[in-house]
Amino acid sequence: MVDEVLALLPADAKLIGDMTVGGGGHAEALLQHAGREVELIAFDRDVDFLNLARERLRRLPNKISYFPDSYANVGDQLGDNYRGRFDFLLLDLGLSSWQLQNSGRGFSFTQSDEPLDLRFDATSGQTLSEKLSETDETGLATILREFGEIRGARRLAAEIKAAQAEGNLNNVGDLAGLAERHVRTDRRNKYLAQVWQALRIWVNEELKHLDLGLTALVAYLKPAGVMTVISFHSLEDRMVKKFFARQENPCICPPRLPQCVCGRKPTMKRIGKKAQAPSDAEVRRNPRARSARLRAARRLFDS
């Protein structure tokens, strides 16, 4: 959704944060649009992918700093120096086609020989295999149900645990082969995508990072600065929607009170209340974009 993102960039932007820079596609478009004087701060949890962005953006004249970390750790990485200074912050959530095809970390259920890893950051945290060993059947069923809306989660969780205990769960092909027995052939791909989504969200604690990150990042916007978030599934989009609504209307007073006594002041104003979907042309060009939803909000002057 590059055009939609560019349309939200303030005309006089000096400092941009691409907090999920990935392969640098959005970052490149933003810098080319904004001009050579603009500085970019780029984050990504996946250091391999961050290096691809570095390669792609190398020829641009702009000052660019790279942070191989989660945007949720923006405070640790940028400290106070950059607080209240960003004109534009972009979060393009989820994972990219490059990661699906080339990471070697099992992000795609079609890459049968890859390990059950699923970490964005391959240098820290536990792999999927390690997490599965430490989680019981009930816990795994909850994850499949809550993060992937998997029907029959309990039965699938039991089979996964049994296969692992018997030494029969060693790679992507093993897990896909086991999971696909739960659905009709015509629903296979959708079902496996949901299983993989649930496990990836779990391994990377994606919703926790989003929750922490959104809250932390507001303080880095300057007044009238814009935060734009593109999400790829309803769990993320719901969080972003609620977050922006709460920034706009944080009052927690009971409705019966004639005036606010909680003292909470709005910090942001939503730019359009509905999420934007990609154009038909974009979905035709890139069918994976069809579930993307873009939301944006502007920091208020007196927040």
Ligand SMILES: C[S@@+](CC[C@H](N)C(=O)[O-])C[C@H]1O[C@@H](n2cnc3c(N)ncnc32)[C@H](O)[C@@H]1O
């Ligand atoms: C859809 S891709 C971004 C693509 C990018 N906008 C482009 O134009 O190439 C999402 C990226 O977010 C990264 N990511 C996911 N969670 C993250 C987090 N908590 N902090 C930083 N990056 C994250 C992934 O590693 C991936 O590179």
